Amino acid sequence: MHTRLSRTVFQARLTATFSSHEAIQTVLQDSIPDFPDPLHNWMARLKLLYGVPFNYLVPDEGMLPPESIRFFYVDVNWVNALLDGAYSIGRDLSSAENSADLNLDRAMLSHIHPKINASAAAIRAKSLGQPGTDPPLEVISGFLLRSKIISEYPGLGVYAYEKGQTPTDPTPVMMTILRLEKLGDQSDTLLCLFVGDAFRVDIHEAPEHLHYGINDYTVTNGTITAHKVLQSFTKTGDNVTFNGPITPPTDISSCFRTVSPRTLKISDLAAIIQKANNLSAFDSAEMGFEMTEGVGLVSFNNQSA
Amino acid sequence: MTTGDDNKYLLNELVTFIQHHLPGLDAGAYQLSVTQTVFDSTTNQQVDDDTLQNTYTFAVQGARFALSNPGQTVAGVFPADGGTGKYSMVLPHVLFYKKTLPWIRYPTLKPPFTPPLPGQDTDADVPTWLAVLLLDEDDVAQFPGLQLKPQQVTIGDLFQPVAYAASTLGTNLSYFQGATDTSDLDYGEQPTDAIQAIDLPLQLFWQIAPTLADLSFLAHARQVSLINKPTNLKAAPEGEPTGDFSIVFGNRLPQTQKKAYAYLVSLEAMQNYLPTDNGTAPSGMQPTDPRTIRLAVLQNWTFFSMGENAAFTDQVLALNGGSTGTNANLRLVPTTGSGTVVTNALNMGYVPLNHQLRTGGQTVSWYRGPLVPYQIPAARVTLPIASPDAATVFDPTTGMSDTSYAAAWTIGRMLALQDSAFSTALYNWKKTVQAATVMAVENALIAENFADILQIVPSTTETEETKMSPTKALQIKLLQTMMQTKKG
Numbered sequence: 001m002h003t004r005l006s007r008t009v010f011q012a013r014l015t016a017t018f019s020s021h022e023a024i025q026t027v028l029q030d031s032i033p034d035f036p037d038p039l040h041n042w043m044a045r046l047k048l049l050y051g052v053p054f055n056y057l058v059p060d061e062g063m064l065p066p067e068s069i070r071f072f073y074v075d076v077n078w079v080n081a082l083l084d085g086a087y088s089i090g091r092d093l094s095s096a097e098n099s100a101d102l103n104l105d106r107a108m109l110s111h112i113h114p115k116i117n118a119s120a121a122a123i124r125a126k127s128l129g130q131p132g133t134d135p136p137l138e139v140i141s142g143f144l145l146r147s148k149i150i151s152e153y154p155g156l157g158v159y160a161y162e163k164g165q166t167p168t169d170p171t172p173v174m175m176t177i178l179r180l181e182k183l184g185d186q187s188d189t190l191l192c193l194f195v196g197d198a199f200r201v202d203i204h205e206a207p208e209h210l211h212y213g214i215n216d217y218t219v220t221n222g223t224i225t226a227h228k229v230l231q232s233f234t235k236t237g238d239n240v241t242f243n244g245p246i247t248p249p250t251d252i253s254s255c256f257r258t259v260s261p262r263t264l265k266i267s268d269l270a271a272i273i274q275k276a277n278n279l280s281a282f283d284s285a286e287m288g289f290e291m292t293e294g295v296g297l298v299s300f301n302n303q304s305a
Numbered sequence: 306m307t308t309g310d311d312n313k314y315l316l317n318e319l320v321t322f323i324q325h326h327l328p329g330l331d332a333g334a335y336q337l338s339v340t341q342t343v344f345d346s347t348t349n350q351q352v353d354d355d356t357l358q359n360t361y362t363f364a365v366q367g368a369r370f371a372l373s374n375p376g377q378t379v380a381g382v383f384p385a386d387g388g389t390g391k392y393s394m395v396l397p398h399v400l401f402y403k404k405t406l407p408w409i410r411y412p413t414l415k416p417p418f419t420p421p422l423p424g425q426d427t428d429a430d431v432p433t434w435l436a437v438l439l440l441d442e443d444d445v446a447q448f449p450g451l452q453l454k455p456q457q458v459t460i461g462d463l464f465q466p467v468a469y470a471a472s473t474l475g476t477n478l479s480y481f482q483g484a485t486d487t488s489d490l491d492y493g494e495q496p497t498d499a500i501q502a503i504d505l506p507l508q509l510f511w512q513i514a515p516t517l518a519d520l521s522f523l524a525h526a527r528q529v530s531l532i533n534k535p536t537n538l539k540a541a542p543e544g545e546p547t548g549d550f551s552i553v554f555g556n557r558l559p560q561t562q563k564k565a566y567a568y569l570v571s572l573e574a575m576q577n578y579l580p581t582d583n584g585t586a587p588s589g590m591q592p593t594d595p596r597t598i599r600l601a602v603l604q605n606w607t608f609f610s611m612g613e614n615a616a617f618t619d620q621v622l623a624l625n626g627g628s629t630g631t632n633a634n635l636r637l638v639p640t641t642g643s644g645t646v647v648t649n650a651l652n653m654g655y656v657p658l659n660h661q662l663r664t665g666g667q668t669v670s671w672y673r674g675p676l677v678p679y680q681i682p683a684a685r686v687t688l689p690i691a692s693p694d695a696a697t698v699f700d701p702t703t704g705m706s707d708t709s710y711a712a713a714w715t716i717g718r719m720l721a722l723q724d725s726a727f728s729t730a731l732y733n734w735k736k737t738v739q740a741a742t743v744m745a746v747e748n749a750l751i752a753e754n755f756a757d758i759l760q761i762v763p764s765t766t767e768t769e770e771t772k773m774s775p776t777k778a779l780q781i782k783l784l785q786t787m788m789q790t791k792k793g
Contacts, residue, residue: 005751010750027745027746029745039727053716056716057675058676059656060656068625072635073678075681083717084689090728090736109688149617149620211383211384212398260584262557266516266522267518267519283428283521283522284523285324291396296621298621
């Protein structure tokens with residue numbers, strides 16, 4: 001057999017392949033070298049705007065004045081341009097549209113972007129010890145909150161719902177949070193990103209900052225009148241089912257010391273609560289639970305949709 | 306005490322209230338001694354006359370008169386230090402990251418419960434040794450001489466002069482009543498260690514301090530899900546979705562329109578001095594006792610209760626000037642009278658910025674970040690690009706450019722260059738992709754041209770998974786052919 005294979009044929013083939021990204025993709029097919037984990041984790045963090053200077057996100061302070069909350073969508077084009085800028089390392093920046101480097105990068109786009117998306121969704125899940133989901137990241141919405149609330153209530157919680165979902169559904173579906181954090185230790189700005197189009201955003205006080213108190217307390221001519229709204233509940237094992245508040249509010253006027261009218265007699269109060277709820281056992285957990293004052297929750301609804 | 310199953314249902318809830326988290330070992334000095342006797346296995350006689358023994362002393366240290374690291378221990382106080390608000394119905398509390406802190410010591414003289422077996426818990430009421438006391442200026446008026454600011458003293462000042470000569474306690478009461486020396490101090494405590502303390506007149510103490518029975522109700526623990534909360538590594542280690550906190554709350558309501566002073570004090574072993582239910586002297590003590598009691602202050606803060614609402618909901622509702630409906634998007638609001646172009650651009654989220662051109666000129670261009678007021682359908686810019694200029698949008702009618710995507714590309718490139726580990730790794734990966742492409746083209750070319758030769762592929766040298774590359778097959782075939790020609 002006298003098959004001649006000159007170098008020119010090979011060279012021509014190479015040039016042809018590198019001048020079209022479809023050709024590169026066809027040629028490589030299953031043998032694409034794996035996009036390493038550290039690389040797509042780094043780019044995933046960039047996709048969630050970690051490391052982007054704040055003045056690129058909010059170019060003018062008038063857009064986010066103190067004590068304000070602003071909702072937004074994330075422009076995927078901007079984020080893709082950002083990722084492409086990072087990915088352009090090693091690219092020959094000639095103006096030729098069909099340069100080999102550009103075509104290689106084009107061919108690899110469809111390979112790297114799913115991995116970057118999966119890593120982006122997994123960042124927050126991993127830090128919470130949760131299994132990561134792999135939601136499609138086409139629409140990302142969120143809000144920026146600039147207020148002293150951030151420093152006063154560091155553990156505030158956020159729930160977001162899509163159109164048609166409410167927290168009172170039998171199984172409420174809350175949107176996945178991609179990023180929820182202060183932009184720095186001393187910062188007064190909170191950035192939150194959700195997967196999807198947030199229609200309703202609930203911001204509530206930190207559950208661990210629930211506080212204790214009573215509902216009213218007045219002293220007229222030396223007589224104290226005080227009330228506390230108690231929640232009635234039934235316990236089965238470790239589960240608690242609410243039966244709604246006990247109306248009218250329970251009178252606790254007798255639970256104050258005569259020598260010090262603002263000091264509570266905690267044991268007497270415990271006895272009153274135990275009686276009002278018909279509990280057989282009463283310890284500090286039930287006491288803490290009943291004495292808790294509710295946590296505030298504010299809901300922001302999208303009016304335009 | 307939750308099992309793995311409980312964790313799953315915890316994550317759907319907001320908070321779980323727990324009676325107590327008892328520490329495994331109380332604070333103190335321990336001596337562990339291990340003895341072993343060795344027996345001969347055949348005769349069952351003790352081999353050695355001396356029993357083998359080793360003693361090991363260790364100490365468990367816990368907060369006693371001061372918190373060694375308040376930043377790591379205290380998660381927060383309520384009402385906030387220096388806070389102003391409608392706090393007249395509120396009982397102040399302290400929240401700790403350490404879930405066992407309120408139960409590492411006892412206000413009783415002896416441990417108040419039978420220690421449960423290892424791995425089990427007890428339902429007994431365990432009183433806490435911490436209490437939150439609240440004072441204000443009216444108390445100073447009633448008890449002149451009361452100092453509301455905690456004093457800087459040393460641990461030695463908690464002893465009577467007969468036990469520690471340099472003590473300033475005099476005849477007043479404190480933790481080590483009746484001690485004749487400083488041997489009651491825990492391992493690692495020195496009489497010269499600095500702490501903060503407050504001297505309360507006994508009558509005032511009896512009026513406001515909780516009783517021993519109260520102390521069983523004033524502390525509990527909470528387990529909170531962290532899923533929907535900002536990342537905070539102090540609440541739980543990385544990878545934990547729930548955080549454990551313990552809380553101690555007070556028993557006295559603040560006065561309106563008066564500055565309130567709250568103190569987290571230790572009541573360790575103070576069983577005999579705690580008041581009765583109605584705030585009067587305990588049995589064995591004179592109601593008119595003129596002495597003061599010195600309590601160690603672990604944390605103190607002040608707040609002011611007034612009529613205005615500063616609750617969380619009110620503060621959130623007051624955002625955006627109280628009218629979130631009118632301006633909830635991230636954009637600059639155009640002033641009335643602006644031209645159409647400017648109004649439209651500002652409403653779309655653009656901001657005009659000074660632009661220094663590469664050629665040396667200066668102009669004004671539009672810029673918009675990634676956070677925009679409306680949903681933009683994808684694919685407005687074709688990527689990848691070779692230069693930021695390819696992503697700059699120029700509007701000939703206004704003569705201004707939109708540099709948003711160009712700026713994004715540039716900052717992305719700069720961030721990548723800044724991280725040399727990333728940029729080197731990316732470059733190397735791209736080189737391997739290029740090498741793989743060249744290899745693939747070569748293999749394809751060989752496969753096409755030498756297809757007939759490559760029909761015969763040695764089967765002993767390959768496994769199921771490895772496919773022999775056409776180059777290798779060609780080499781082997783060439784060798785075989787050469788050897789055949791040699792023979793023949």
